[in-house]
Amino acid sequence: MIALAMVSGLLYFAEIMKDTILQRQLLFIERMPMIRLIATDIDGTLVEEAAMNLNPEYFDVIREFRKRGVLFVAASGRQRNSIERFFEPIKDDIIFLSENGACITSREYKHVDVMDPFIVKSIMEDAMEIPGCTCALNDGETSYFDSEMLYRHMKDDYGYNAVMVDDLFKVEAGVCKVCLCSTTGMRKMR
Incomplete structure (x- = not known):
């Protein structure tokens, strides 16, 4: 280590x-x-x-x-x-x-350090165009998910404060991190 x-x-x-x-x-x-x-x-x-x-x-x-x-x-x-x-x-x-x-x-x-909402939205829009890609938004205290699989993984395996939402674009919290996750594998995203 x-x-x-x-x-x-x-x-x-x-x-x-x-x-x-x-x-x-x-x-x-x-x-x-x-x-x-x-x-x-x-x-x-x-x-x-x-x-x-x-x-x-x-x-x-x-x-x-x-x-x-x-x-x-x-x-x-x-x-x-x-x-x-x-x-x-x-x-x-x-x-x-x-x-x-x-x-x-x-x-x-x-x-x-809260991100500019325009940048957050742009990242999410670009990510949504990638097949098999999903997003999560973090505000420093809570993570917001629209994917049940990712929600369960982060909540159960990492102990996150996690909230399921219908639409990530409607999250009003100050976002400090946008997470991208591929359900098809990172190599295919490149």
């Missing part, structure tokens, strides 16, 4: 070994005392794709980072509430970068 650490404007990569997570991370921090922020992806890095649980050893690592003045950022394309569940015991001590960077949330701060 790879964790990304920001050090005085330089990017360093640290290999995290599951069997001795805490020792390896503390050794990494001791050797790199100028590290002030560590950001990591969730799916495929800290957990397997679509997993719903995080190895509890990571909580000790993140607590130790905090004691040493290092901020921890959990970054994902997932909805904030979906990734927040992984970190429930320590959620107030970390920063969440969700919706592919459109939402930044911490205990003291929340920002959602």
Whole structure:
């Protein structure tokens, strides 16, 4: 697994070994005392794709980072509430970068970068012309679906706050992310 650490404007990569997570991370921090922020992806890095649980050893690592003045950022394309569940015991001590960077949330701060409605509509219109393509809209708290299959997948497998709608074009929430999903496979969409 790879964790990304920001050090005085330089990017360093640290290999995290599951069997001795805490020792390896503390050794990494001791050797790199100028590290002030560590950001990591969730799916495929800290957990397997679509997993719903995080190895509890990571909580000790993140607590130790905090004691040493290092901020921890959990970054994902997932909805904030979906990734927040992984970190429930320590959620107030970390920063969440969700919706592919459109939402930044911490205990003291929340920002959602809302897309221009004209751009959202244009993306959706273009996507609707692709055979087998469906869309979902995210507002930072809720995802809106018009596909039952995609709705079930994101709600059941990823723990999303999800709402079924008859017409995505009528969603009035401030959209921060438009998701495109192919029911026929990505290679055929190209």
